[in-house]
Amino acid sequence: MQHLRVIAFDADDTLWHNESIFERVHERYRELLSRYHDAATVDRTLFATEMRNLELYGYGVKGFTLSAIETAIALTDGKISAEEIQILIALGRDMLAHPVELLDGVAETLDLLSGTHRLLLITKGDLRDQQRKLDKSGLAAHFAHVEIVAEKDAATYAALFSRHAIDPREFLMVGNSLKSDIIPVLDLGGHGAHVPYHLTWGAEKVDRMPDAPGRFVQIESVREIPSLLGL
Amino acid sequence: MQHLRVIAFDADDTLWHNESIFERVHERYRELLSRYHDAATVDRTLFATEMRNLELYGYGVKGFTLSAIETAIALTDGKISAEEIQILIALGRDMLAHPVELLDGVAETLDLLSGTHRLLLITKGDLRDQQRKLDKSGLAAHFAHVEIVAEKDAATYAALFSRHAIDPREFLMVGNSLKSDIIPVLDLGGHGAHVPYHLTWGAEKVDRMPDAPGRFVQIESVREIPSLLGL
Numbered sequence: 276m277q278h279l280r281v282i283a284f285d286a287d288d289t290l291w292h293n294e295s296i297f298e299r300v301h302e303r304y305r306e307l308l309s310r311y312h313d314a315a316t317v318d319r320t321l322f323a324t325e326m327r328n329l330e331l332y333g334y335g336v337k338g339f340t341l342s343a344i345e346t347a348i349a350l351t352d353g354k355i356s357a358e359e360i361q362i363l364i365a366l367g368r369d370m371l372a373h374p375v376e377l378l379d380g381v382a383e384t385l386d387l388l389s390g391t392h393r394l395l396l397i398t399k400g401d402l403r404d405q406q407r408k409l410d411k412s413g414l415a416a417h418f419a420h421v422e423i424v425a426e427k428d429a430a431t432y433a434a435l436f437s438r439h440a441i442d443p444r445e446f447l448m449v450g451n452s453l454k455s456d457i458i459p460v461l462d463l464g465g466h467g468a469h470v471p472y473h474l475t476w477g478a479e480k481v482d483r484m485p486d487a488p489g490r491f492v493q494i495e496s497v498r499e500i501p502s503l504l505g506l
Numbered sequence: 507m508q509h510l511r512v513i514a515f516d517a518d519d520t521l522w523h524n525e526s527i528f529e530r531v532h533e534r535y536r537e538l539l540s541r542y543h544d545a546a547t548v549d550r551t552l553f554a555t556e557m558r559n560l561e562l563y564g565y566g567v568k569g570f571t572l573s574a575i576e577t578a579i580a581l582t583d584g585k586i587s588a589e590e591i592q593i594l595i596a597l598g599r600d601m602l603a604h605p606v607e608l609l610d611g612v613a614e615t616l617d618l619l620s621g622t623h624r625l626l627l628i629t630k631g632d633l634r635d636q637q638r639k640l641d642k643s644g645l646a647a648h649f650a651h652v653e654i655v656a657e658k659d660a661a662t663y664a665a666l667f668s669r670h671a672i673d674p675r676e677f678l679m680v681g682n683s684l685k686s687d688i689i690p691v692l693d694l695g696g697h698g699a700h701v702p703y704h705l706t707w708g709a710e711k712v713d714r715m716p717d718a719p720g721r722f723v724q725i726e727s728v729r730e731i732p733s734l735l736g737l
Contacts, residue, residue, distance in 0.1 A: 333634030403564030
């Protein structure tokens with residue numbers, strides 16, 4: 276992958292921790308509803324609500340919070356108290372205000388790569404929340420462009436390639452989601468470096484494994500990217 | 507304004523109705539809380555909650571819905587029922603699924619101008635919601651670029667001018683909000699055409715009137731834009 280010129284990074288769970296914050300909120304949520312249902316039922320019902328609402332709400336904390344309230348009302352047959360719903364709103368707010376914790380090696384690696392390659396950030400979610408996390412991260416200056424998109428599919432990547440005059444053969448996407456970061460980019464002729472995070476949100480799980488010899492690699496840490504690029 | 511080359515449009519309440527949809531939801535909201543408080547108290551408290559949450563939630567229907575739930579819990583001292591909170595969630599969902607109703611003259615005017623000028627759409631709010639409204643509007647093909655931003659201030663416009671290589675002296679912004687569409691653009695040396703909508707959300711109200719002779723005009727309808735441009 277020594278001929279690559281543009282390196283794009285996903286943000287949540289690639290540059291900084293995110294799913295781990297959601298996971299702690301899920302734990303609180305299960306506790307709150309434990310008088311009514313077991314944890315597996317709570318998890319399954321919340322996930323089903325989120326998936327049903329995804330088209331309308333999109334990704335991000337606000338949609339999650341609304342789905343959590345809706346699910347809590349349904350799972351308690353309306354017996355949940357206003358006070359408990361207020362706790363759910365506060366949990367959502369805490370997530371939005373949460374400090375940004377960079378993953379290991381991210382700061383040094385971006386510092387190095389920004390001197391040799393054109394770097395992009397491509398992330399999906401709430402516009403303001405993603406922007407705020409980027410600001411808090413201290414990483415913004417490394418990126419030539421920041422793209423916050425509603426969905427990360429082949430159409431979105433194709434539009435970005437056109438907009439930024441990127442040849443996919445010279446493009447590498449780095450991210451923790453095979454579904455959102457890797458497969459659509461490989462399908463367009465680009466390269467993908469998959470950095471798994473220890474937690475994967477259900478909606479990002481895929482059965483299909485990439486099949487693109489020479490254009491796909493799985494790595495343990497973003498620290499491995501410079502050597503991939505021959506640096 | 508005959509030398510202008512780039513015309514940018516705001517979306518909500520400039521191209522299509524939006525505040526009128528919020529207003530109908532506000533009416534339902536006042537009714538729902540009328541057993542507890544008079545309409546003025548409900549309106550004032552909801553607006554205060556929205557303003558307090560704006561930095562964290564940003565603009566859009568999901569943040570509004572969360573603020574409406576929070577306010578309802580506070581105004582009823584927690585006596586609001588889960589069923590009534592579910593009604594608030596449903597109202598939010600109805601807003602997101604609402605049909606897009608174009609303002610008078612919009613379709614014809616964009617059709618005409620897209621043949622003579624470079625057109626941009628610059629709107630703030632939820633990424634997915636704005637994208638969906640644009641898709642539903644049937645207007646997307648008229649725009650060279652669509653920018654959905656977290657805030658419409660001078661810094662945002664300056665970044666867009668740089669990104670799209672726009673000279674503000676050749677740029678006209680058309681919108682219903684003096685605060686978000688007109689004043690920051692005039693401050694950067696651009697032009698503004700203010701098309702008031704019959705309703706203005708409190709957060710968009712300003713005391714300051716534009717003072718930019720030759721660069722600012724107030725019009726009744728987007729139908730007046732072609733003649734402003736000498737067409």
